[in-house]
Amino acid sequence: xxxxxxxxxxxxxxAVVVLGAYWRRLVRKERELKALHTxxxxxNTARTDHxxxxxxxxxxxxxxSDPGKRSPLx
Amino acid sequence: MTRVLGWLAALAxxxxxxxxxxxxxREVTQGNVQRIMYLHVPTAWVAYLAxxxxxxxxxxxxxxxxxxADRVAHASAEVGVVFTGITIAAGSxxxxxxxxxxxxxxxxLTSVAILFVMYLGYLLLRGMIDDHERAARYCAVLGIVAALxxxxxxxxxxxWRTLHQPPSVLKPGAATMPPAxxxxxxxxxxxxxxxxxxxxxxxxxxxxxxxxxxxx
Amino acid sequence: xxxxxxxxxTLNALxxxxxxxxxxxxxxxxxxxxxxxxxxxxxxxxxxILSGVLGLGRVFLVERENDCWEALLLAPGxxxxxxxxxxxxxxxxxxxxxxxxxxxxxxxxxxxxxPALPGLTLVILLGTLGFAAVxxxxxxxxxxxRARELLFPVLLLPVLVPVLLxxxxxxxxxxxxxxxxxxxxWLKLLVAADVVYLAxxxxxxxxxxxx
Numbered sequence: 001x002x003x004x005x006x007x008x009x010x011x012x013x014x015a016v017v018v019l020g021a022y023w024r025r026l027v028r029k030e031r032e033l034k035a036l037h038t039x040x041x042x043x044n045t046a047r048t049d050h051x052x053x054x055x056x057x058x059x060x061x062x063x064x065s066d067p068g069k070r071s072p073l074x
Numbered sequence: 075m076t077r078v079l080g081w082l083a084a085l086a087x088x089x090x091x092x093x094x095x096x097x098x099x100r101e102v103t104q105g106n107v108q109r110i111m112y113l114h115v116p117t118a119w120v121a122y123l124a125x126x127x128x129x130x131x132x133x134x135x136x137x138x139x140x141x142x143a144d145r146v147a148h149a150s151a152e153v154g155v156v157f158t159g160i161t162i163a164a165g166s167x168x169x170x171x172x173x174x175x176x177x178x179x180x181x182x183l184t185s186v187a188i189l190f191v192m193y194l195g196y197l198l199l200r201g202m203i204d205d206h207e208r209a210a211r212y213c214a215v216l217g218i219v220a221a222l223x224x225x226x227x228x229x230x231x232x233x234w235r236t237l238h239q240p241p242s243v244l245k246p247g248a249a250t251m252p253p254a255x256x257x258x259x260x261x262x263x264x265x266x267x268x269x270x271x272x273x274x275x276x277x278x279x280x281x282x283x284x285x286x287x288x289x290x
Numbered sequence: 291x292x293x294x295x296x297x298x299x300t301l302n303a304l305x306x307x308x309x310x311x312x313x314x315x316x317x318x319x320x321x322x323x324x325x326x327x328x329x330x331x332x333x334x335x336x337x338x339i340l341s342g343v344l345g346l347g348r349v350f351l352v353e354r355e356n357d358c359w360e361a362l363l364l365a366p367g368x369x370x371x372x373x374x375x376x377x378x379x380x381x382x383x384x385x386x387x388x389x390x391x392x393x394x395x396x397x398x399x400x401x402x403x404x405p406a407l408p409g410l411t412l413v414i415l416l417g418t419l420g421f422a423a424v425x426x427x428x429x430x431x432x433x434x435x436r437a438r439e440l441l442f443p444v445l446l447l448p449v450l451v452p453v454l455l456x457x458x459x460x461x462x463x464x465x466x467x468x469x470x471x472x473x474x475x476w477l478k479l480l481v482a483a484d485v486v487y488l489a490x491x492x493x494x495x496x497x498x499x500x501x
Contacts, residue, residue, distance in 0.1 A: 007107055015113055199435070215494040220449060223486075226479065
């Protein structure tokens, strides 16, 4: 009975492609979010520098509640 | 931490691959096409594991309202769907040369296909609710219903296929496995489980970053 | 008053839908008597389920259309009472539709129910209960969601596969005049499914109606 290596390769190749694609998607999103985060951090520092010179006191960033403690009914 | 997991998983998968192709012997009845089992069975196992985790995390979320529980449920459902898809595809590819057909309403394949659709529905529900908190709640309920339904689906499909019907084909992967094959299978099981844990950990981290990014 | 009128509208529409289905089945399968007889149990339950999905999709329609959703959320007391109330309503509605569909089937497809009727009644009761239990829960879940008409059947049908299989196989056996004892395992499955669905529904409905 022939070994049907083509099928074996096909199955494994499919798994590699799908898992690889998913993993790459995760990595890409992570990179985007990190870039966004650093861009925001830079923006915030620049803004704070600017507002320190102005007469109006700067409004501090809205305090972010810890997601773990956030209650849905609040 | 996630990084370590990733490398560990990669290593385990590499070992698993070597065992599947170099060390495990050629199977007597089916020939080398049987080696697909070292992929198909572990991914099936991980799929069920993933949805078990969805159940536990969903219950935990409803009980404690911890955002991390919701993130784990979401991540596990997503990774679970990926693994379920691979299970079905690999099973189908295995079926073509051995059973002569791409698809058959065999009990196991049918059960897994229903599982696939159920958890796709879970992800769909997530996507269609804009309010994050409500999405978490509703999906938790759906996650619990779907998971508890799995044994019911199993039995109903199994009885549908086997009772009053001659058993269709020899199930791939004979009941008594020679030790070399069993070991290779177990190694791959561990490897894919590690991969699952790594992917879920990564996804959970991403979900957390996404929520934080939205909040600022 | 409004709810009653809605129910009557729904009932009428569902009956016409069932009639239309009957015609579609006949045309799709042609005049071949034997083939029709073979697939009859499946067709019957297909009819029940399609009507059920349509009917159940409207369970929370009144609240949604009249902006009474908040009233539901703020209602004092155990939300489970709402669940049971809605469930009972859907259950009765579905039973009425099913009874009429069954009668139509007997008429148009010349089915001889005879001694199978009591067993069949039991199967229909068990199946419909499971259907209504999950259906009411999912209807509440999808009531406030985008694309609810699509999402509701997509979520409901895979989950209800055990009920579908159990009822069709049991109906098939009963119509072939097999004794009820032969389908005992299917009946047990249906009972188990009903218990699970009801329990989960009662326990989790509160979380759906939180707000």
